[in-house]
Amino acid sequence: MSIEHVEQTVPASAPDAARRAALLAALDVVQGGPEERFERITRIAREAFGVAGSFLNLAGDDQLFHKSQQSDAVFPGTTPLEDTFCGRTLDQDGPVVVPDARDDRRFSDLPMVNQDPNVRFYAGVPLRVGADATKVGTLCLIDPSPRALDAEDVALLQELGVWAERELATGLDDDRLRVVLSGLQPRTVDLPGWTIGGTSIPHGIVSGDFHDWRVADGTVDLTVADVMGKGMAAGLLAAGMRGALLARCHQDPSTAIAALEEQVAPDLSAAEAFATLFHGRLDTTTGRLSFVDAGHGLVLHLHADGTESVLRSVDLPIGLHPVGMERASGELVLEPGDSLVLVSDGALELWDSTLASLSRLGALYRKATDLPSFLAGVRGRAIEHDPGDDLTVVVVTRDA
Numbered sequence: 001m002s003i004e005h006v007e008q009t010v011p012a013s014a015p016d017a018a019r020r021a022a023l024l025a026a027l028d029v030v031q032g033g034p035e036e037r038f039e040r041i042t043r044i045a046r047e048a049f050g051v052a053g054s055f056l057n058l059a060g061d062d063q064l065f066h067k068s069q070q071s072d073a074v075f076p077g078t079t080p081l082e083d084t085f086c087g088r089t090l091d092q093d094g095p096v097v098v099p100d101a102r103d104d105r106r107f108s109d110l111p112m113v114n115q116d117p118n119v120r121f122y123a124g125v126p127l128r129v130g131a132d133a134t135k136v137g138t139l140c141l142i143d144p145s146p147r148a149l150d151a152e153d154v155a156l157l158q159e160l161g162v163w164a165e166r167e168l169a170t171g172l173d174d175d176r177l178r179v180v181l182s183g184l185q186p187r188t189v190d191l192p193g194w195t196i197g198g199t200s201i202p203h204g205i206v207s208g209d210f211h212d213w214r215v216a217d218g219t220v221d222l223t224v225a226d227v228m229g230k231g232m233a234a235g236l237l238a239a240g241m242r243g244a245l246l247a248r249c250h251q252d253p254s255t256a257i258a259a260l261e262e263q264v265a266p267d268l269s270a271a272e273a274f275a276t277l278f279h280g281r282l283d284t285t286t287g288r289l290s291f292v293d294a295g296h297g298l299v300l301h302l303h304a305d306g307t308e309s310v311l312r313s314v315d316l317p318i319g320l321h322p323v324g325m326e327r328a329s330g331e332l333v334l335e336p337g338d339s340l341v342l343v344s345d346g347a348l349e350l351w352d353s354t355l356a357s358l359s360r361l362g363a364l365y366r367k368a369t370d371l372p373s374f375l376a377g378v379r380g381r382a383i384e385h386d387p388g389d390d391l392t393v394v395v396v397t398r399d400a
Helices: 014-027 037-051 085-089 149-186 229-247 253-270 347-348 356-367 371-383
Strands: 055-058 065-070 078-080 097-098 121-129 135-141 189-191 194-201 209-216 220-225 277-283 288-294 297-303 310-313 330-333 337-344 391-398
Touching: 014 055, 014 135, 037 055, 037 065, 037 135, 037 149, 055 085, 065 135, 085 097, 085 121, 085 135, 135 149, 189 209, 189 253, 194 209, 194 220, 194 371, 209 229, 209 288, 209 391, 220 229, 220 391, 229 253, 229 277, 253 277, 253 288, 297 356, 310 356, 337 347, 337 356, 347 356, 347 371, 347 391, 356 371, 371 391
Parallel strands: none
Antiparallel strands: 055 065, 055 135, 065 078, 097 121, 121 135, 189 194, 194 391, 209 220, 220 277, 277 288, 288 330, 297 310, 297 337, 337 391
């Protein structure tokens, strides 16, 4: 038994085309070469149906982008939308099956029907993405011989289309994740007599680093942490640490870190991970900073007289330090004109991976006209010299 779909096609409206183009830009999949996640789908489609060609096409304003194709006749990267089956059927709600294009007035004038590759058979399903299920393209089959599909064939093509939609939607999921993570980044503090700000650059989408500061009643709680590893696993552990520390906001650093360690160390141990962390409390009136350094040791003190010193850690990271064992605490005073530059170890990879890189970062800060220009310089350096790791840089400066 065969099934045919011969609905009347309706040209896409300008608003639909604009929405489709905007969504494709957000998906960020048009540019670049073939991707195996899409190649796998078109490869399976061609083999399952035994056709001459299978395609995953994405529709822009007026061009059809062939994102993935399995075909003896290779099509160029783009084709005018109006000259394609997909362009003429994109507004259909369901699958479109054309047993013989030469007998179908909707398609009989197409160049690909009357010229190479002389397409007779076409079947395609729309690909929908986004909250409003915008159609952004099609998964389709072509063949130079007329043929029909039965109901089970159409169902299989639709299932492959759902797979393609989910792969496309990962781009939107990544964008949503970036928005969420961006919202968690602390903002530059507008604090009289002080400048506090920073940047975090994940190696992938999710970072195992986190940094934060909280201002209240003349004090600033300041944290820089780095969970071992990269990617989603490190990011999940970092998020748990961040939440646990927020629950202890404005406690004495030693008290806060002891409680934090008791809560998160079992999770870190179960994940065979650890985290380095610097957490301090700054009195903005006196410039006195009391802190705990859990195996971090990447804090550069730039003195107003041009000298510098590095705060080294004597404790083990969280997850390796015996729970219940008292940690060492430290204290320093930021004099007018002094700065602290706190980083994760990804910052060392911007140069030679040694502590000398920390000094070079300090020199970069001294040369910068202000904090935004310094942070822009760090981001530029990361583009030129990929650290291959999550990177965080935080600066605390007491105005001269």
